[in-house]
Amino acid sequence: MDWNNGIERWGEPAVLALCGLAVGLGFGFFAQRSRFCLRAAVVEFWHGKFGEKLAVWLLAFATAVVGVQLLIVSGTLDVSTARQLATRGSLSGALVGGLIFGVGMVMTRGCASRLLVLSANGNLRALLSGLVFAVTAQAALGGALAPLRETIAGWWVVDGGPSRSLLALLGVGPMDGLAFGALWLVVAGFFAYYSGWGFWKWAGGVGTGLMVALAWAGTYQVMSHSFEPVQIQGLTFSGPSAEWLMRVLAEPGEPWTFGLGLMPGVFVGSLIGALVGGDWKLEGFGGVYTMPRYIVGAILMGFGSMLAGGCAVGAGMTGGAIFAVTAWVTLGGMWVGGGLADRVLDRAHTSAPASSAAP
Incomplete structure (x- = not known):
């Protein structure tokens, strides 16, 4: 791809948005095809069932790490200026935010990325939660919850x-x-292999992980070829979700970004x-999983993600793939928080499949 020509013709914001869209x-x-979901992997792990849900997440995560580190080793990617490494971070925010996010994703039966994926499949519970x-x-970024976030984040700061x-x-x-990857x-x-996978589990797991590497590579190329300051960034959903909310509510005019292209993509x-696999189905609330549970879980996830500096994909996979300390602390908190929430809240449902049901 001729990055210079593209940037000169359309400008940095448009090229970044197109990268996000792709x-x-x-x-x-x-x-969607692989049923990728951290919540499902966490529940399966804590139930002692090392099956396909855990394997999908591990495959995607390992692929992301290998892909990103291969780009760095080959000299085609430099993440030293990435926010997760170059700026001050909070270990207290990473730990507390990860724990809170983990609880929330169990309550909503899906992390932030999974909610967006399922919303496109006709799941109204996921749409409301999203x-x-x-x-x-x-609200946690710059609204009523920002002071609380800043207080917790200030407990343990790392340069x-x-x-x-x-x-x-x-x-x-x-x-x-x-x-390691x-x-x-x-x-x-x-x-x-021992889960007896079909084609889409393999292709979906690997493809999901490769998108994390592609996000880093794409924004790095724009940064490298741009005459204007552009921040390298990876794949995340907490910031872009808030960004899209403000884009809808505020007056138009702000430039397009990678995140604004990512969400509709x-x-x-x-x-x-969903259409390829025949999975599209309109679903609402019902059964044991009530609306208050989903709303509380979504609130916990929204606050936890901003406190931790990212969601399950943004901090867990994107930050984990570049070995940011705070990202690994966040990821650990999500696994612990999710496991505790599953044990306390869903003890009566442990005999049900870990994540075959949609959130």
Whole structure:
């Protein structure tokens, strides 16, 4: 792709939005076809069922790590200026936010990305939860919940630079990160093989992870070829959700961004996947999972994601793939918080399949 020509012709905002749209289309399609979901993986893990839900997440995560580290090793990607590494971060925010997010995703039966994917499949519960998530995220970013977020985030702050890089703290480099990702890729493949997967589980898991690497690579190329300052960024859903909310409510005029292209891309990609697989079905509330549960869960996820600096994909996979310390702390908090919430809230439903049912 001729980045210089594209930027000169359409401008940085349009090119970034197109990158987001392309990444979103791929992510939405692959995530829908593979049933990618951190909540499902967490529940399956804590139930001691090392099956396909856990394997899908591991495959996507390992692919993201391998893809990103391969780009760094080859010299085609430099993430040193990424927000997750270059700026000050909060370990207290990462831990508390991860725990809160983990509880919320169990209550809504899906993380932020999963809610968007399912909304395109006709799931009205996911649509409502996603809207509440976006409102809460914006409130935590610059609204009524911002003071609380800033207070918790200030408990334990870490400076940007090497102190935010897990690889730097361990005294290792990108090759070691690549080896780590390759090891987990083998583990994921082992679980996948014994789960008796079909084509779409393999393709969807790998494709979902590759979209994380593609997001980093695309925004890096725009940054490298732009005459204007452009921030390299990865695939995330908390910030773009709040951004789209403000775009709808406020007067138009703000420039387009990667996140503004990402969200509709994921929706359309998931819709295509649902139509291809015959999964589109209009669903509302009913059964044991009531509206108050979903609303509370979405509020917890919205606040937790902004406190932690990202959602399950934004912090967990995107930040994890570049070995940001705060991202790994957040990811650990999500696994613990999700496990505790499942044990306390869904004990009566442990005999049900971990995530075959949609949120």
